[in-house]
Amino acid sequence: MSWDRIRGQDTARNTFFAAVEAGRLAHSYLLVGPDGVGKRLFARELTKAFLCERPPAKLTACDKCPACAQVEVGTHPDLLVLRTPADKHELPVDDMRAFCAQVSLKPTRGPRKIGIVEDADDFNASSANSFLKTLEEPPPGALLLLLATTTDRQLPTILSRCQVMRFAPLSPANLKAVLATQGVDDPAKRDRLARLGSGSVSRALALDDDSIWQVRQKLVDGLTSLRPQFQALAEVWSKFHEDAGKETGPQRLRASLVLQFLVEAVQHALKLSLGVTVSDLDPTEAARLKAFAQRVGTDGLMELQDKFVEADLHVERRVQLILVVESVLAKFPREK
Secondary structure: HHHHHOOOOOHHHHHHHHHHHHHOOOOEEEEOOOOOOOHHHHHHHHHHHHHHHOOOOOOOOOOOOHHHHHHHOOOOOOEEEOOOOOOOOOHHHHHHHHHHHOOOOOOOOOOOOOEEEOOHHHOOHHHHHHHHHHHHOOOEEEEEEEEOHHHHOOOHHHHHHEEEEEEEOHHHHHHHHHHHOOOOOOHHHHHHHHHHOOOOOHHHHHOOOHHHEEEHHHHHHHHHHOOOOHHHHHHHHHHHHOOOOOOHHHHHHHHHHHHHHHHHHHHHHHHHOOOOOOOOOOOOHHHHHHHHHHHHHHHHHHHHHEEEEEHHHHHHHHOOOHHHHHHOOOOOOOOO
């Protein structure tokens, strides 16, 4: 994996290169940006660059030596990675203590040890406070990389001890290029996924799944019908989350995708109510959405859209998914 395969994050890369060149590399960085824009890939490439045994240039990995191979598969003794367990919503303090104990040990092979916290959004007060001593007094040669979606979820004590490195959503062109390397061969499909993917590779790839579009159809048709069966629709939505597996990340991604579909449906309804033609919209669905807009009215549609945006924030903040589902469904109009 070479730097040129990490697309759209030249600013972050150049910042690290400049810091190394000037001898001003910090001991801890908070890599902040949406999921699926390359933060984990960037952290892995940076780790390879520091631990490579035969670097062809400064801060560049050879991708051929044993150290590069071990970093790639996660077995290098000087690379430590901390993740939230699949069945947890927060980073357990015991896991954090074990991670810090390992970081404090001397590097095995060279002058540097890399510690990556992949789920810094999942700190609780105990695990964050347990991490503070390591951030305040990092061992010689240690480089700590924390991956997060937003600074809003970090304690001020964590933020004050890290340099923040921001990662932007990928442009449609970069996203399409990455999708091509991920096996999305159809150019038309790549265009569609790049348009809907919000600059995120993981989000775009999740949309390349027929079951997602089937759930979207059931929810949009059901919620815009004259007599929505809310209990049945809640079960469809909840099952869709559960089918993602036990890990909370994929579940929340699915929740966010459903909300994106509903926002899009409401936006289409608003346009149709104003006489605007919506391209690429099935005629049957267009008629249903137009009738829905007439029943609900402009103010009602705007209120629904605001509710969906609020619900998506709850998803990001790890609110229980069933509460998000219930809060959204409660806003849809009932038969009087």
